[in-house]
Amino acid sequence: LVPGDFSQESKKVIDFIADYYSNIENYPVLSQVKPGYLKSQLPDSAPNSPEPLEDILKDIDASIIPGLTHWQSPNFYAYFQVNASTAGFLGEMLCSGFNVVNFGWITSPAATELETLIMDWVAKMLELPPQFMSSGNGGGVLHSSTCEAIVCTLAAARDKVLTEVGYEAITKLVVYSSDQTHSCLQKGVKLVGIGPSNLRCLPTAFSEGFSLSPQTLEDAIQEDIKSGLVPLYLCGTVGTTACGAVDPIEKLGEVARKYKLWFHIDAAYAGSACICPEFRHYLNGVELADSFSMNAHKWFLTNMDCCCLWVKNPDSLINSLSTNPEYLRNAASESLNVIDYKDWQIALSRRFRALKLWVVIRRHGVATLRFHIRSDVNLACCLESLVARDSRFELVAPRKFALVCFRLKAGKKNNKDDESLNQKLNKKLLQEVNESGNAYMIHSVIGGVYFIRCAVGSTLTEERHVAGLWKLIQEKATEVLLNTTY
Ligand code: PLP
Numbered sequence: 428l429v430p431g432d433f434s435q436e437s438k439k440v441i442d443f444i445a446d447y448y449s450n451i452e453n454y455p456v457l458s459q460v461k462p463g464y465l466k467s468q469l470p471d472s473a474p475n476s477p478e479p480l481e482d483i484l485k486d487i488d489a490s491i492i493p494g495l496t497h498w499q500s501p502n503f504y505a506y507f508q509v510n511a512s513t514a515g516f517l518g519e520m521l522c523s524g525f526n527v528v529n530f531g532w533i534t535s536p537a538a539t540e541l542e543t544l545i546m547d548w549v550a551k552m553l554e555l556p557p558q559f560m561s562s563g564n565g566g567g568v569l570h571s572s573t574c575e576a577i578v579c580t581l582a583a584a585r586d587k588v589l590t591e592v593g594y595e596a597i598t599k600l601v602v603y604s605s606d607q608t609h610s611c612l613q614k615g616v617k618l619v620g621i622g623p624s625n626l627r628c629l630p631t632a633f634s635e636g637f638s639l640s641p642q643t644l645e646d647a648i649q650e651d652i653k654s655g656l657v658p659l660y661l662c663g664t665v666g667t668t669a670c671g672a673v674d675p676i677e678k679l680g681e682v683a684r685k686y687k688l689w690f691h692i693d694a695a696y697a698g699s700a701c702i703c704p705e706f707r708h709y710l711n712g713v714e715l716a717d718s719f720s721m722n723a724h725k726w727f728l729t730n731m732d733c734c735c736l737w738v739k740n741p742d743s744l745i746n747s748l749s750t751n752p753e754y755l756r757n758a759a760s761e762s763l764n765v766i767d768y769k770d771w772q773i774a775l776s777r778r779f780r781a782l783k784l785w786v787v788i789r790r791h792g793v794a795t796l797r798f799h800i801r802s803d804v805n806l807a808c809c810l811e812s813l814v815a816r817d818s819r820f821e822l823v824a825p826r827k828f829a830l831v832c833f834r835l836k837a838g839k840k841n842n843k844d845d846e847s848l849n850q851k852l853n854k855k856l857l858q859e860v861n862e863s864g865n866a867y868m869i870h871s872v873i874g875g876v877y878f879i880r881c882a883v884g885s886t887l888t889e890e891r892h893v894a895g896l897w898k899l900i901q902e903k904a905t906e907v908l909l910n911t912t913y
Pocket of ligand 1: 506507571572573574575609611664666667668693694695696722734
């Protein structure tokens with residue numbers, strides 16, 4: 428890294444990115460390339476000699492940007508947003524610039540200590556109980572993804588129980604969640620060696636807002652105990668992926684405590700909203716959890732990737748994940764007075780993500796972060812009322828945050844033929860909207876009902892974009908209804 432070149436070339440890249448953002452609304456939000464498109468555009472082997480940056484940027488413009496789905500477009504409403512911000516980008520630049528690896532305190536004391544500090548800051552913003560903070564014998568750690576956080580907590584829970592009851596009992600361990608829990612739990616369960624038949628995805632109902640019923644949970648646990656199985660772990664969600672449902676954390680926590688389950692709360696998306704007092708009640712009962720996670724890279728103006736995981740008892744993670752080969756030994760670690768975050772995650776090497784999160788929080792301040800959440804929720808409320816006012820549409824799940832779930836109505840509810848027509852209409856509507864290039868949304872299905880999800884919350888989305896989206900949906904709906912044969 429030669430300082431002169433570095434400064435010159437990075438300025439060019441920054442200008443390139445700034446231009447990208449100036450033009451972002453001109454690109455089709457969903458990439459329109461066909462599979463394999465890149466092969467014919469780029470050489471099939473590496474260059475022998477260095478190439479000029481200008482040539483690389485030209486290729487990015489011509490070949491890479493057309494193959495991007497523009498997650499930062501103000502017209503991106505698919506999945507959940509990954510909020511970028513200037514502060515998040517600057518933090519990422521600093522992290523990448525120093526390029527330190529902080530697997531142990533010794534390998535970059537500032538990185539370790541800043542991570543401890545920033546996780547306490549965010550815990551305070553969320554009003555997590557002191558047991559999740561460094562002052563209360565708990566603590567937070569930054570992972571790349573919720574999936575990783577869940578695997579680590581599952582491994583910790585598994586090993587805690589198996590050291591008590593014996594490793595041969597692994598086939599008896601049971602994990603509980605709702606049928607709305609993110610599929611990363613399924614992946615995690617598999618990775619820690621628990622069979623798929625020992626994952627209970629318990630049914631939810633519209634009447635309960637698609638949240639997990641504590642009674643359903645308790646019944647399932649009792650049945651498993653009767654069959655000689657060992658209840659291990661419960662994953663509750665605050666803000667499910669399909670429709671933004673919230674599980675009753677306090678009541679679930681009481682059941683988890685009664686049966687000694689590890690209780691994890693996945694608030695990947697909606698956790699960020701809980702820094703606003705009006706949303707904090709969704710976390711009531713969090714003191715009954717063993718671990719809690721949220722993705723700062725979703726709704727917290729922090730560029731990818733940054734998943735915050737807090738645990739009450741870091742030793743349970745360390746007991747499961749720690750390895751200490753000779754080449755990693757050092758006096759600081761052996762003093763037991765420092766944190767070696769390698770023991771709180773899967774990989775050894777780790778990025779200085781705390782720097783990014785610290786820059787984000789300092790540059791925005793808590794007030795701006797709250798303003799950001801509230802303005803997205805207000806935009807979602809506007810869209811929700813527009814949908815409600817058009818009798819051709821219906822809302823299919825209660826909105827709690829900034830995710831609006833709706834569909835075009837074909838016929839009466841509860842009729843199988845009508846449902847297949849509904850599905851046909853809504854698939855077509857979604858396809859038309861996405862192929863227009865002017866917006867991107869995705870669908871989901873709950874209880875056999877196909878619907879369109881609109882996750883409002885890209886950093887650049889304004890009222891005019893939501894108004895434009897609704898106009899587009901209405902126009903396409905008119906066409907679809909006209910062209911559909913009943
Ligand atoms: N949990 C919930 C509720 C989510 O919405 C998502 C992703 O959208 C995940 C987990 C998966 O997160 P990650 O991609 O960080 O593993």
